[in-house]
Amino acid sequence: MLEENDKIVKLPVSFYKNGSFTEGEDVVVREAPVTLYLNDQEFVTLVCSPGELKELAVGFLCSEGVLLKRENLKSILINEDDGLIWVETAGESTSQEMFLKRFVTSCCGRGRASFYFINDTRGVAQVDSDLHIAxxxxxxxxxxxxxxxxxxxxxxxxxxxxxxxxxxxxxxxxxxxxxxxxxxxxxxxxxxxxxxxxxxxxxxxxxxxxxxxxxxxxxxxxxxxxxxxxxxxxxxxxxxxxxxxxxxxxxxxxxxxxxxxxxx
The missing domain is CATH 3.40.140.10 (Cytidine Deaminase, domain 2)
Structure with missing residues (x-):
């Protein structure tokens, strides 16, 4: 896992206050595109913070209904410097027609209402828990x-x-x-x-x-x-x-x- 300092960068900036500008530095969050290949086919480009790309790739595929069982995940290879992730899964290859080809933004995701696409419904069930919290x-x-x-x-x-x-x-x-x-x-x-x-x-x-x-x-x-x-x-x-x-x-x-x- 990357340290916090690896996710930020200092940039020159002009500050305006009380009618005048001053020059200085500001700390800005880093942002990077990462392309995920699923079973050797380009699947999606995610815009994210650096680090934790294994968790991000697996979590995204779980969210999309591609990964439902741990044993179906065969391998993950990550090239963080170039922003590339290769994931291999067992079983039948996911049909690209099941997914909307898209560029997933850092803020608003896919910009669509839920359950409009079939992959949203995969793995969704009634949550049954007796958890209580004060x-x-x-x-x-x-x-x-x-x-x-x-x-x-x-x-x-x-x-x-x-x-x-x-x-x-x-x-x-x-x-x-x-x-x-x-x-x-x-x-x-x-x-x-x-x-x-x-x-x-x-x-x-x-x-x-x-x-x-x-x-x-x-x-x-x-x-x-x-x-x-x-x-x-x-x-x-x-x-x-x-x-x-x-x-x-x-x-x-x-x-x-x-x-x-x-x-x-």
Whole structure:
């Protein structure tokens, strides 16, 4: 895993304040395109922060319904300097016609409503978990996310995601893309065989329908964000048995679905 300093760079900048300019340096988050080849065919180009490319590639393929079982992942080869990833999977090759050829941006993902494409529905099932969490635990976890978000604090240009139990953070990722940060969580869990039923995803960004679907595919029962959910995300969460907690900061939160999991 790259150090925080490998994800930022200093650039010359002109600052304007009180009617005059001064010259100086500012710290900016790094951004790089990475092309993923699936079974020797170009599959997608992702724009992401450097580092954790194995987790990102695997998580993206899990999100897309390409990887459903650990034994189907045969090999991963990464050339980080040139931004290239080769993934080989077992079984039948994925039909390119099943996917929309696209350039996945760092901010808004594919820019489409969820379940419009067949690969969105793969691996989605009702989430069944008896997990309960208290509001004080939620505030503790959001505080931990903020403390760990060093790239965001330095640049203001990154999103954060953490897989947590009620007691603390299991692991944490930052990336310029909120989708990427969650895919890195997904990939790490897939590679390490981490169970989901007792976990919480704590997240810095907006809970869109696409983020919600990633959480559903992992089988995580609770997603917490310091930001807002969308209407479609809330509707999907209600149908799929996922608790959505938004605006969790400064001693307050908004509980949108499956309230029974959150109680003192």
């Amino acid at each position: 509001p004080r635990d939620i505030f503790y976890l959001t505080d931990q996310l903020e403390k760990l978000s060093g790239v965001f604090k330095t640049t203001g240009g990154a999103h954060s995601a953490a897989l947590c139990t009620r007691d603390g953070v299991v692991f944490f990722y930052e990336d310029i893309g909120r989708h990427n940060a969650v895919d890195k969580i997904f990939g790490r869990c897939f590679l390490d065989g981490i169970p989901y039923a007792d976990k919480i995803l704590v997240f810095s960004g907006r809970i869109s329908s696409e983020i919600l679907i990633k959480v559903a595919k992992m089988g995580i029962p609770v997603i917490v964000s310091r930001s807002a959910p969308t209407e479609l995300a809330v509707k999907l969460a209600d149908q799929l048995g996922i608790t959505v907690v938004g605006f969790a900061r400064e001693g307050r939160l908004s509980l949108y679905t499956h309230h029974k999991r959150v109680a003192d």
